[in-house]
Amino acid sequence: MTEIIAEMLRVAIIAGVIFAGILAILIWVKDQTKKISYLRLFIQIAAVPVIFLGLIIGPFGLSQFPPVGNAPRDALVGTEILGASFPDGLSVPLLACYYPSGRTVTCPIWQIQTYIFPFWSTGLGFGWGVYYANTGLERLAIVFGLVIVMSIVLGRFFCGWICPFGLYMDLMIRLRKTFKKGYWKLSERVNIGLRQLRYVIIAAFLILSFVFGTQAIIGLQLVPGTQSGEYVYDYYSAPFCQICPMKPLSVLTESALGFMDPTSVFSQNTGLLSEAGYYVTSLNVSVLALVTIGALAFRRFWCRICPLGGLISIFNRFPPFKWVSGVRLNKIEEKCTKCGICKRVCPPQVTEVYEEKGGDVTSPACILCFRCVEMCPYEDCLEIRVAGKPIYNSRNWLEGLK
Amino acid sequence: MATKFEGNVKAIPEMPPKEIEEIRSSMESVSRKVIAENIERMKKTWPNRPKTMQYFDEISNFFGQRLEDIRAQKEAGKKIVAYSCMFAPIELILAAGAIPVRIDSGWYDAAKLGDKIVPVEVCPVIRSAIGTQMVNLSPYLELSDAVIIPLTCDGRTKLSEILRDDRTVWTMCPPRIKDSPESRKLWVEEVKAVKKKIEDLTGTEITGKRLRSAIELTQKATKAIRRLQEIRKGNPVIMGRDAMLVNQTSMWDDLKKWMQKTEELCDELENRIEQKNWACSPDTPRVMVTGTPMIWPDNWKIPNLIEESNPQGVIVVDELCSGDRLLYDPVGVDEWTMSDMIDAVADRYTLASTCPCFTSEHGNEDRINWLLDRIKEYRVDGVIYYVLRGCILYAMEYARIKRILDRMNVPIYYLDTEYTREDVGQMKTRVEAFLEMLETRVALKPVN
Numbered sequence: 039m040t041e042i043i044a045e046m047l048r049v050a051i052i053a054g055v056i057f058a059g060i061l062a063i064l065i066w067v068k069d070q071t072k073k074i075s076y077l078r079l080f081i082q083i084a085a086v087p088v089i090f091l092g093l094i095i096g097p098f099g100l101s102q103f104p105p106v107g108n109a110p111r112d113a114l115v116g117t118e119i120l121g122a123s124f125p126d127g128l129s130v131p132l133l134a135c136y137y138p139s140g141r142t143v144t145c146p147i148w149q150i151q152t153y154i155f156p157f158w159s160t161g162l163g164f165g166w167g168v169y170y171a172n173t174g175l176e177r178l179a180i181v182f183g184l185v186i187v188m189s190i191v192l193g194r195f196f197c198g199w200i201c202p203f204g205l206y207m208d209l210m211i212r213l214r215k216t217f218k219k220g221y222w223k224l225s226e227r228v229n230i231g232l233r234q235l236r237y238v239i240i241a242a243f244l245i246l247s248f249v250f251g252t253q254a255i256i257g258l259q260l261v262p263g264t265q266s267g268e269y270v271y272d273y274y275s276a277p278f279c280q281i282c283p284m285k286p287l288s289v290l291t292e293s294a295l296g297f298m299d300p301t302s303v304f305s306q307n308t309g310l311l312s313e314a315g316y317y318v319t320s321l322n323v324s325v326l327a328l329v330t331i332g333a334l335a336f337r338r339f340w341c342r343i344c345p346l347g348g349l350i351s352i353f354n355r356f357p358p359f360k361w362v363s364g365v366r367l368n369k370i371e372e373k374c375t376k377c378g379i380c381k382r383v384c385p386p387q388v389t390e391v392y393e394e395k396g397g398d399v400t401s402p403a404c405i406l407c408f409r410c411v412e413m414c415p416y417e418d419c420l421e422i423r424v425a426g427k428p429i430y431n432s433r434n435w436l437e438g439l440k
Numbered sequence: 441m442a443t444k445f446e447g448n449v450k451a452i453p454e455m456p457p458k459e460i461e462e463i464r465s466s467m468e469s470v471s472r473k474v475i476a477e478n479i480e481r482m483k484k485t486w487p488n489r490p491k492t493m494q495y496f497d498e499i500s501n502f503f504g505q506r507l508e509d510i511r512a513q514k515e516a517g518k519k520i521v522a523y524s525c526m527f528a529p530i531e532l533i534l535a536a537g538a539i540p541v542r543i544d545s546g547w548y549d550a551a552k553l554g555d556k557i558v559p560v561e562v563c564p565v566i567r568s569a570i571g572t573q574m575v576n577l578s579p580y581l582e583l584s585d586a587v588i589i590p591l592t593c594d595g596r597t598k599l600s601e602i603l604r605d606d607r608t609v610w611t612m613c614p615p616r617i618k619d620s621p622e623s624r625k626l627w628v629e630e631v632k633a634v635k636k637k638i639e640d641l642t643g644t645e646i647t648g649k650r651l652r653s654a655i656e657l658t659q660k661a662t663k664a665i666r667r668l669q670e671i672r673k674g675n676p677v678i679m680g681r682d683a684m685l686v687n688q689t690s691m692w693d694d695l696k697k698w699m700q701k702t703e704e705l706c707d708e709l710e711n712r713i714e715q716k717n718w719a720c721s722p723d724t725p726r727v728m729v730t731g732t733p734m735i736w737p738d739n740w741k742i743p744n745l746i747e748e749s750n751p752q753g754v755i756v757v758d759e760l761c762s763g764d765r766l767l768y769d770p771v772g773v774d775e776w777t778m779s780d781m782i783d784a785v786a787d788r789y790t791l792a793s794t795c796p797c798f799t800s801e802h803g804n805e806d807r808i809n810w811l812l813d814r815i816k817e818y819r820v821d822g823v824i825y826y827v828l829r830g831c832i833l834y835a836m837e838y839a840r841i842k843r844i845l846d847r848m849n850v851p852i853y854y855l856d857t858e859y860t861r862e863d864v865g866q867m868k869t870r871v872e873a874f875l876e877m878l879e880t881r882v883a884l885k886p887v888n
Contacts, residue, residue, distance in 0.1 A: 215775060215777075218648070218777060219777065220775070220777035220778065220779040220780060221775070221777075221780075225621075226621060371809060372809045372812050372813040372816070373809075373813055374806075374809060375769065375792050375794065375806055375809070375810060376618075376619065376791055376792070376806045377769050377772070377787065377788065377791050377792035378619070378787040378791035378792070379772035379784075379787070382772070382774060382780075382783060382784065382787060383772065383774040392619075395802075409774075413772050413774065415662075415769070415770045415772060434663075434666060436659055436660075436662050436663035436666060436770055437663060437666075437667075439656070439659055439660055439663050
């Protein structure tokens, strides 16, 4: 009992610090051109412990992996919520990677790939060896349902304000800035190409997931060693995760911080593409290295290709989702002199805000970081609307100059 | 028959220095008189002018204190870089520690002189510039170490050739298509090229730090000019001519000082708003002027007529590159790196501009949006579309803008004129007729 009170106290303190930080930023950062950027950075940092809340809250009584704490998610193992069993945690469309310890929510990309495997049946799954009360199809429906709800409510606001990998990209920008180096720009054609490529990536890896899962589906093993219940199986069930740069980043960070046992992280070799281990594959690390270099050269490099962002875009940018979606970027044509600032300051190089005439200018590539609204020098030209109500307008930021 | 010519053949024929000096001094005295007269007329219309306006009156004198200042700074080793169009990136000039001075010419007599070199069909601003060059009338042009001429229109393109006969001229080639990636590339390269030239002239490297402080300076000037415009949105607390003069002095004044004085003026005006001390009756028809630049001192004809006529009008806003558009758009920098600052400077001069020398996939819709927004924001009763004969670009855009404003039920009046004092009477009749119509409209306007 005292333990739970202590936990709650700890959470309360953290929440208090976060709240105070937001207030302090709003009050003290007078420079109008930086206010929202600082607030965003702060919220991004604050979101990391929330996503990996298990690291702070500590064990709930279940003995699991070597880490210090267990995720609240782990408390769900074997339990049912509203008749649906969700041992892998609820999916939230942000890079709450499945692999590290202490995550609160799970990346839907992992869930979709994994649940597509045995979606035809209930029964003993894999990984935790948990009994699923629901068929894979039902689980997929729940995942997609959550993704759709989240995409409608917040959309890619997640990408700009909450996603830990987005924070990593932004930190790379800050690192580059300290060396006073400029950034490069992708040509518009390449940028749009990457934007479309992400859908190809999603499709390709879902197909791969099927191929690796053939043993479970038709009894024919196309790739050796992919039997149910083995690590290899678990590994191939989510092929995209084996190249995703977020997995090694969060696992390595947690190992470095002592939240995960490094020996356990590096001991589980599963062959083929995973020479370095189950948690951190050689492919993972090389992609992470490439993306890091990319992020140093181009702003928000990964966000242009991120399949998760693409998934959110699908359920946020096109009708009928578009009409009900929560956070939108709006432009009033008459106020716009087309000075091009919005286009230039945009981290993922979105051009729609500049090019489109007026009205709703939210683009599938827009991460809603509000940088354009912040930098637009014309009163009320750009505005962020939440449920149709303007909450943040562009203003004459020159008034803030001293 | 000679088939080859030797040496440099100048466009302007040689004149004896004595004759040049004679013409120059007579023109200068006329100009001094015109400046004083214009200020007198402004004072007469608005006897209760703010104290701060005195500063701008002084600065407006081309042959006064500011000239002495610049001369002294030049003797102290500073370079003077003149420019002839608002497309020249003054941030770069300021960053190199040089003094930017805009030398667009508003002298009527000089335009007459220019007629001898180029036909009268040529835009009078250009002819006047040629005239000032012939007799060394413009003191700032005389002091300049280099002249930046952005080749925005045909007139300026050929003007650059004529000025090049006697001076260092740096041309910049702005694209005609405003926002295509290719044109942007061209313009950024042009800005970089001119940066190099400025560095070579001044011997000062434009470092990131220097450029940043220059950009911050112009941003503050933007803040000041916007504050003045914000004040003009309400009931008239400043006459249009005075505001135009304030705007215009920024072209040759020291920006830091200009900014302080403008802020001071705004403080004074805000006080007056509290006291409801209007410059003229709040029922005065609110006029917007758009079109070719109106340049001090001689080409003050139309503003004088509008604000002195009976019934009176008040210019609340203009869309002139010698007026409210000056400094209005800020340089918006994302990261303070050299390349980003250069991009930001380049974008500020082309993308944000509403000059009709541009076109894009959507035509010059930026200008139309600008006008529509201003008409709404400043509660404009009528628009005067002012065109100097010879400016094809502004003249040709009239047709579309007229149709749009007609549809919005905003009266618009096309006023075409020349650099001459002879048509003042005729202009007066036309302006008065328009203002009378506006007055009736204002009187009939439903009160809400």
